[in-house]
Amino acid sequence: MENRQVKEAVKVALSFVITYAVALQLNWFDPAWAGFGICMVAMPNFRIDQSFRKGTLRIIGTVIGSIVGLIILALAPQSRFLFMFLAGLWVFITMYMMMADVKHSYLWNVLGFTCLIITTAGASDPINAFDHALYRTLENVLGVGIYTIISFVIWPYYEQRKPKQAASELIDHLQKQFELIKYQFQHKTIDASTFNHKMEKSKSELVDLLSLADYNNTDDHKRKDLWVDFVFRYNKVSNSLVSLLINVEELNHEEDVYLEKKPFIAAYNEIHQRLSQVVQMLKLEATTFTFNKVTILIDQENHLNKLQYTRLKLIQEEMYDLMNELEELTYVTNHLVNDSPNRFRKVAKHKVYDFTLLDKQYFVGALYATFAVMGGFLIWIFFDPPGHSQWYMSSGANAMFIALTPQLKAKEFLKYFAIMSFFTTLIYTFIMPALGSFYTLSVFLFIYMFINYYYLRGFAFVTAAFGVMLLGITNENQSYDFYGIINTDIFNTISLLWLVVLGYMLNTTRPEKAFMNKINGFFNSAHYLLVHAKHKVKWYQLSKVIKYRLAKREVEVAAMTLEKWSAVIKYDLFDGITEQQLNDITFYIHRISKRIQLLIKRMKESNTPEESLMEFSTLKEETLYMLQDEKIGNSSSIIPIKAKAQNILERLDKSNASLDFHKILNNYWVLIHIMEEYKQYSNKMRWETLKEERFA
Numbered sequence: 230m231e232n233r234q235v236k237e238a239v240k241v242a243l244s245f246v247i248t249y250a251v252a253l254q255l256n257w258f259d260p261a262w263a264g265f266g267i268c269m270v271a272m273p274n275f276r277i278d279q280s281f282r283k284g285t286l287r288i289i290g291t292v293i294g295s296i297v298g299l300i301i302l303a304l305a306p307q308s309r310f311l312f313m314f315l316a317g318l319w320v321f322i323t324m325y326m327m328m329a330d331v332k333h334s335y336l337w338n339v340l341g342f343t344c345l346i347i348t349t350a351g352a353s354d355p356i357n358a359f360d361h362a363l364y365r366t367l368e369n370v371l372g373v374g375i376y377t378i379i380s381f382v383i384w385p386y387y388e389q390r391k392p393k394q395a396a397s398e399l400i401d402h403l404q405k406q407f408e409l410i411k412y413q414f415q416h417k418t419i420d421a422s423t424f425n426h427k428m429e430k431s432k433s434e435l436v437d438l439l440s441l442a443d444y445n446n447t448d449d450h451k452r453k454d455l456w457v458d459f460v461f462r463y464n465k466v467s468n469s470l471v472s473l474l475i476n477v478e479e480l481n482h483e484e485d486v487y488l489e490k491k492p493f494i495a496a497y498n499e500i501h502q503r504l505s506q507v508v509q510m511l512k513l514e515a516t517t518f519t520f521n522k523v524t525i526l527i528d529q530e531n532h533l534n535k536l537q538y539t540r541l542k543l544i545q546e547e548m549y550d551l552m553n554e555l556e557e558l559t560y561v562t563n564h565l566v567n568d569s570p571n572r573f574r575k576v577a578k579h580k581v582y583d584f585t586l587l588d589k590q591y592f593v594g595a596l597y598a599t600f601a602v603m604g605g606f607l608i609w610i611f612f613d614p615p616g617h618s619q620w621y622m623s624s625g626a627n628a629m630f631i632a633l634t635p636q637l638k639a640k641e642f643l644k645y646f647a648i649m650s651f652f653t654t655l656i657y658t659f660i661m662p663a664l665g666s667f668y669t670l671s672v673f674l675f676i677y678m679f680i681n682y683y684y685l686r687g688f689a690f691v692t693a694a695f696g697v698m699l700l701g702i703t704n705e706n707q708s709y710d711f712y713g714i715i716n717t718d719i720f721n722t723i724s725l726l727w728l729v730v731l732g733y734m735l736n737t738t739r740p741e742k743a744f745m746n747k748i749n750g751f752f753n754s755a756h757y758l759l760v761h762a763k764h765k766v767k768w769y770q771l772s773k774v775i776k777y778r779l780a781k782r783e784v785e786v787a788a789m790t791l792e793k794w795s796a797v798i799k800y801d802l803f804d805g806i807t808e809q810q811l812n813d814i815t816f817y818i819h820r821i822s823k824r825i826q827l828l829i830k831r832m833k834e835s836n837t838p839e840e841s842l843m844e845f846s847t848l849k850e851e852t853l854y855m856l857q858d859e860k861i862g863n864s865s866s867i868i869p870i871k872a873k874a875q876n877i878l879e880r881l882d883k884s885n886a887s888l889d890f891h892k893i894l895n896n897y898w899v900l901i902h903i904m905e906e907y908k909q910y911s912n913k914m915r916w917e918t919l920k921e922e923r924f925a
Contacts, residue, residue: 249264
């Protein structure tokens with residue numbers, strides 16, 4: 230056994246026993262909720278500082294969620310449908326924000342299911358509704374408080390990893406990716422399939438460490454604003470690097486331009502030097518820095534056409550932007566590693582955490598949880614099957630877990646519950662009746678929680694922790710109703726089957742099908758964005774604003790979502806489809822997404838009316854057709870428009886169009902090239918295999 234893991238399991242088990250002892254001694258309504266609170270804040274994948282933060286969020290969420298539950302009961306004491314609507318609306322809001330606001334995701338989760346608990350108890354026992362809310366809060370405070378005290382007193386452990394270390398690795402990886410671009414620029418090779426993925430993962434780790442700075446006994450808390458500014462500056466550098474990659478990639482499609490790259494070498498060396506300085510400062514290897522002024526000269530007369538000149542100008546702009554952003558990042562890093570106040574200069578405050586209010590995936594997840602609550606309520610009211618009011622509460626609480634992690638199939642969640650129900654029934658039948666005192670009960674609780682914490686993870690841990698609640702441990706005369714727990718098992722199974730069916734009604738829980746649906750949705754959204762990129766929408770045209778924002782969000786996050794779905798596909802069930810193939814498809818989507826975003830940016834910045842050049846309209850229509858025509862498994866021939874597009878661009882090169890307009894044309898040409906490559910790769914894949922239903 231791992232020594233530290235044993236210690237952590239002992240601390241959690243001891244906290245669990247003490248919490249139950251206090252709750253039973255005080256004769257509270259349901260001591261199990263105090264124990265369950267410990268399980269949630271002390272999950273095996275959380276450190277003590279994370280657990281403390283999560284405990285704080287749980288207490289705040291319990292208080293506010295209880296108040297909202299009481300308000301719903303007060304507004305709809307006799308109207309069942311108003312009650313259902315208000316509860317469903319609250320679940321929709323909290324579920325949506327649970328997915329959108331990652332920093333406070335657990336808070337929104339507690340806000341949602343606490344309201345369900347209070348409204349369920351209030352509907353069954355309206356006279357004591359306030360008491361239920363009060364005791365639910367006290368139980369959570371007790372559980373979180375005891376676990377926190379024990380964690381700080383007995384074998385305290387803090388994560389030794391600091392933000393500076395995470396930031397150093399982040400910039401170091403950024404430097405390696407920049408080397409990849411430099412090599413590609415000089416040798417005309419394209420090998421950027423892993424670009425930006427590891428950086429995003431490292432950035433998430435850094436943001437996580439910053440979110441804990443308030444709870445760590447370190448100096449990082451004093452520099453919280455500087456760290457926020459560091460992440461903001463890093464994002465700017467990262468975005469500039471991605472744009473540079475795209476522009477270098479498109480230049481590589483041109484022939485005989487190697488000599489024209491020489492003016493950029495000095496800029497590459499300076500960028501590399503600035504990245505190295507940031508890494509050295511974060512590793513405390515240096516506290517000084519220098520900036521060399523670099524001028525990139527491009528002579529238009531030495532170029533065969535305006536298109537080539539335009540591409541070199543774009544790279545020039547990106548390099549200047551990158552050097553400027555690195556200068557700001559260096560200043561912020563200098564502030565972080567130097568304690569002298571005289572070295573500090575005022576920096577702007579930025580939001581590290583941001584979320585988009587309009588996201589299709591979030592809407593689907595929120596609707597899923599809402600329908601589960603409303604449907605469970607109607608089942609309870611009109612049919613009253615085994616489980617009774619739990620159809621309303623448990624359906625909503627479980628749906629929130631499932632919707633938050635759509636890559637975890639609902640039927641997998643059902644598997645965990647089935648195993649938990651089986652073992653809970655055995656314990657309830659053969660062990661619980663033999664426990665004649667609290668001392669024997671405490672031994673059982675300690676062993677149960679130790680095994681749970683040491684061996685289980687994720688949803689398996691949650692369901693095992695929930696199993697203690699089903700045992701009905703109380704300080705009143707303990708009685709054991711075998712048929713009662715069998716009814717509970719039946720309810721758990723049927724209610725989760727209901728959630729599985731509901732999941733298929735709203736969307737799909739098959740990762741391979743979800744992967745293909747996401748690609749189709751991506752191209753539909755990309756087509757819509759380009760059609761409406763320069764359309765001015767009035768503030769009162771709410772539906773158009775929402776549709777545009779939804780499409781924009783889907784294009785931005787499609788590649789990240791595809792990564793999640795492809796990671797959980799069981800490839801051994803699908804002949805001819807490999808994980809590498811889907812990773813390649815994901816990278817193509819990533820490239821197309823970045824190109825479309827940059828194209829829209831260029832279109833909005835340009836003042837040249839598109840209608841002024843008829844041939845440009847032809848090029849645009851061909852591009853839009855390629856996007857609209859793309860569907861998974863579409864075996865239609867690849868549209869041979871690349872040569873046609875090249876001819877159009879060559880003729881436009883002799884026109885008097887502005888440089889900004891040529892930037893737009895350049896983006897269209899590269900988008901066509903990437904789409905042609907994607908279509909060739911996609912049409913070789915056996916998509917029909919993924920469309921078939923396969924069972925393990």
